Amino acid sequence: MVNNALLEALNVRVLGTGDRFLVLAHGFGTDQSAWQLVYPSFTPYYRVILYDLVCAGSVNPDFFDFSRYTTLDAFVDDLISILDSLHVHRCAFVGHSVSAMVGILASIRRPELFSKLILIGASPRFLNDGDYHGGFEQNEIDRVFAAMKANYQSWVNGFAPLAVGADVPAAVQEFSRTLFNMRPDISLFVSKVIFSSDLRGVLGLVKVPCCIIQTAQDVSVPTSVAIYLRDHLGGRNTIEMLDTEGHLPHLSAPQLLVRKLRRALSR
Numbered sequence: 001m002v003n004n005a006l007l008e009a010l011n012v013r014v015l016g017t018g019d020r021f022l023v024l025a026h027g028f029g030t031d032q033s034a035w036q037l038v039y040p041s042f043t044p045y046y047r048v049i050l051y052d053l054v055c056a057g058s059v060n061p062d063f064f065d066f067s068r069y070t071t072l073d074a075f076v077d078d079l080i081s082i083l084d085s086l087h088v089h090r091c092a093f094v095g096h097s098v099s100a101m102v103g104i105l106a107s108i109r110r111p112e113l114f115s116k117l118i119l120i121g122a123s124p125r126f127l128n129d130g131d132y133h134g135g136f137e138q139n140e141i142d143r144v145f146a147a148m149k150a151n152y153q154s155w156v157n158g159f160a161p162l163a164v165g166a167d168v169p170a171a172v173q174e175f176s177r178t179l180f181n182m183r184p185d186i187s188l189f190v191s192k193v194i195f196s197s198d199l200r201g202v203l204g205l206v207k208v209p210c211c212i213i214q215t216a217q218d219v220s221v222p223t224s225v226a227i228y229l230r231d232h233l234g235g236r237n238t239i240e241m242l243d244t245e246g247h248l249p250h251l252s253a254p255q256l257l258v259r260k261l262r263r264a265l266s267r
Helices: 003-009 073-085 098-109 138-150 152-164 169-181 184-196 200-205 223-232 254-266
Strands: 013-016 021-025 047-051 091-096 114-120 210-217 237-245
Touching: 003 073, 021 073, 021 098, 047 073, 073 098, 091 098, 098 114, 098 200, 114 254, 138 152, 138 184, 152 169, 152 184, 200 223, 210 223, 210 254, 223 237, 237 254
Parallel strands: 021 047, 021 091, 091 114, 114 210, 210 237
Antiparallel strands: 013 047
16 A cells, blocks of 8 residues: 555544644554544644554454554554655654554654654553563463453453543543454454564664653553653653553543643643
């Protein structure tokens, strides 16, 4: 898929005005609608680029190539292709969860494309490893995969409230909706790709300034991971703590997140 075909397949939209570009890239289990309470705050000042990851339920599942999306690199290819197709030469990039790591890899490949990376709920490795605390043991992850495979609906009903964390029923409902929209086999496949990823070895290659946004309590990403990122990414890095719980602050605390994003972008 190249150029216009890719833009159409991944539902790429460019909203707003201004001569600066801002990319909002969603994480696993959501689609670009996850930003609906966030992006209107930026369209007066930026041309905001929204797109769906190829695994999202809003994308025709026929576009998902199981032989291609075996690592995060294929998702990086998609991001860079989108920016090149839109003739974007420089942008600020906001990535949630897996898209934060896609942004990191893209900035290593094409550093001139990115003025800043804002990383929400980012993790270079979810599994514990020696003195590295990623938050999960392998046997815990294996149980998650087994649950997804056995009864996807039941897994979503249990996982969505845990991931949202904060007591915001509308956010749980919305996250559940987009998880249910994903085809279960694609959801499981991408989960395995994410949990087998280990980007710790390349963090030092990132020279673009990064702002790491971390909630006070995130079931998927311990605070120690945010500190690890700050200390190992190669450029100038800051951490902004969000006074809320959960892995999806753009759904559960959007205005709080908007204030942090504005601050990070103004630096």
